[in-house]
């Protein structure tokens with residue numbers, strides 16, 4: 335026997351990031367059986383084959399050893415609970431779930447699903463290796479759940495390998511510098527927002543002022559003015575006067591309140607902008623959106639003086 339320290343071996347294996355699957359079948363009585371397994375891997379493309387391994391101590395061993403079919407569900411990032419449920423030893427893992435009574439117990443939700451014929455079974459020490467010939471596949475538009483170092487994780491694309499900021503000698507790199515991208519994005523989005531706001535007789539600056547007033551109890555114009563002007567808005571006073579003139583804001587001394595008309599217009603504007611945002615974010619995954627939000631927030635935090643937000 336090789337002298338490998340068990341703990342070290344487990345730690346070494348845990349450095350290998352995997353997805354998470356739930357493998358299901360029926361036992362000889364027709365009872366649905368399933369286990370969480372991250373030992374899944376691809377084997378052959380032609381014929382299509384995959385494998386996974388099951389501990390010999392598993393209560394599901396007899397069922398999988400006797401079954402001629404099994405289904406492997408690659409879980410989505412939102413399915414941690416399901417993974418925990420199928421990792422609980424011997425419990426009624428299908429409780430409350432509707433599974434077809436006549437065929438394999440298939441789960442409704444997954445990132446990908448393989449229906450397999452049991453092609454081979456091999457001894458693998460304290461595990462048994464099952465090789466399945468893939469009969470059917472089903473793929474969904476879902477981010478996969480990951481498992482790394484004993485914990486769940488979510489997939490995120492690695493940053494570009496050699497981002498070095500602006501390099502004047504390489505025009506293309508300069509064109510893709512973050513500064514250039516943010517400036518382009520700002521110009522493009524402001525333009526589109528103007529187009530969406532025009533039918534409801536508001537402009538971008540007026541919306542910013544409405545948002546600032548709508549989020550606070552009778553804020554002082556002098557404070558809002560200072561914030562919006564330090565964020566680059568010119569002619570803030572004239573824009574505010576127009577909002578007051580159109581009865582969207584009320585001004586008393588230095589205090590502003592939003593009128594019922596103002597609030598209605600503001601909600602209309604927000605839903606127009608939300609629709610616009612959905613259009614230009616279409617195609618980004620939930621994870622990508624979270625990454626974009628986090629990255630932009632860090633840049634905003636680092637470029638502001640900490641008190642630039644118009645919303646307190």
Ligand SMILES: Cc1cc2nc3c(=O)[nH]c(=O)nc-3n(C[C@H](O)[C@H](O)[C@H](O)COP(=O)(O)O)c2cc1C
Pocket residue numbers: 354368369370371372373374386387388389391392393394395417418420421422423424425481
């Ligand atoms: C993320 C994760 C991956 C797992 N992978 C495997 C695996 O590949 N093979 C295995 O035998 N057990 C694996 N397990 C443990 C089984 O799911 C667990 O032992 C389960 O209780 C077995 O159920 P049973 O005894 O009812 O058959 C994993 C557990 C988790 C949380």
